[in-house]
Amino acid sequence: NCVIDARNIVKIYENGAEELKVLDDVSLQVYQGDFFAILGPSGSGKSTLMNILGCLDLPSTGEYYLDGVDVLAAEENQLADIRNKKIGFIFQKFNLLPRLTAAQNVMLPLLYRGEDEAKAFQLAKEKLSLLGLSERINHRPNELSGGQQQRVAIARAIIGSPQLLLADEPTGNLDSKSSGDAMEIFRELNRQGNTIVIITHDTEVADQVKKIAYIRDGKIHENY
Numbered sequence: 624n625c626v627i628d629a630r631n632i633v634k635i636y637e638n639g640a641e642e643l644k645v646l647d648d649v650s651l652q653v654y655q656g657d658f659f660a661i662l663g664p665s666g667s668g669k670s671t672l673m674n675i676l677g678c679l680d681l682p683s684t685g686e687y688y689l690d691g692v693d694v695l696a697a698e699e700n701q702l703a704d705i706r707n708k709k710i711g712f713i714f715q716k717f718n719l720l721p722r723l724t725a726a727q728n729v730m731l732p733l734l735y736r737g738e739d740e741a742k743a744f745q746l747a748k749e750k751l752s753l754l755g756l757s758e759r760i761n762h763r764p765n766e767l768s769g770g771q772q773q774r775v776a777i778a779r780a781i782i783g784s785p786q787l788l789l790a791d792e793p794t795g796n797l798d799s800k801s802s803g804d805a806m807e808i809f810r811e812l813n814r815q816g817n818t819i820v821i822i823t824h825d826t827e828v829a830d831q832v833k834k835i836a837y838i839r840d841g842k843i844h845e846n847y
């Protein structure tokens with residue numbers, strides 16, 4: 624069961640008369656239950672690929688099926704729906720809303736789907752407790768450590784049971800202890816059956832996953 628089926632993806636940025644080919648014929652298959660890292664140096668095209676895999680941007684040419692849905696054939700409102708229902712995003716900078724508490728941040732994906740607020744709050748509390756944050760439910764992001772903020776972000780990413788967890792440099796802003804804790808959480812989520820793709824330049828992170836694809840100058844070299 625293929626969660627990510629990307630074929631011959633090319634991405635070209637146009638800056639006036641100049642063209643920059645940032646992804647050059649990238650093909651990638653990620654299967655249900657995979658724990659996958661895309662490893663590459665700065666400037667190799669990782670963020671561009673992340674944006675495409677996350678349906679935040681479209682390739683110039685190629686094909687992309689996410690959980691069987693033809694992404695390039697989808698309308699913008701369908702893409703928003705795919706992002707909300709099928710993907711849990713985790714970012715380097717956590718991307719929590721500063722005015723909301725931990726629980727309110729975690730609830731957001733469920734509220735976007737129109738779920739009942741009391742039920743969403745209950746589920747958010749459960750997820751936060753599972754991640755060791757039962758004492759931090761009503762704290763705002765600036766009252767939390769980086770490691771705690773990333774755990775809130777992970778709770779937010781998993782609350783809607785998405786088909787795919789997509790993490791962009793998830794340990795990039797964490798010290799080594801918090802970084803190890805976050806990776807342990809990803810390992811456990813994968814053991815529970817979650818499909819996880821981590822985009823990173825950190826070989827220590829990539830060492831802990833089950834499959835690695837290397838990206839360099841916009842080309843993918845797979846090595847299982």
Ligand code: ADP
Nearest residue numbers: 636643645663664665666667668669670671672
């Ligand atoms: P990475 O995440 O691996 O650092 P990026 O995907 O951010 O790589 O960038 C790859 C290359 O594409 C870089 O040379 C970057 O400057 C360029 N790039 C990224 N986004 C854009 C954009 N929106 N317009 C033009 N060039 C871009």
Ligand code: ADP
Nearest residue numbers: 636638643665666669670671673674715791792
């Ligand atoms: P990251 O830290 O994830 O690699 P960057 O700081 O490189 O992100 O880029 C932040 C944003 O700016 C991204 O959305 C990227 O697409 C865009 N970007 C990066 N390089 C360029 C560029 N040369 N021209 C225009 N946009 C760019």
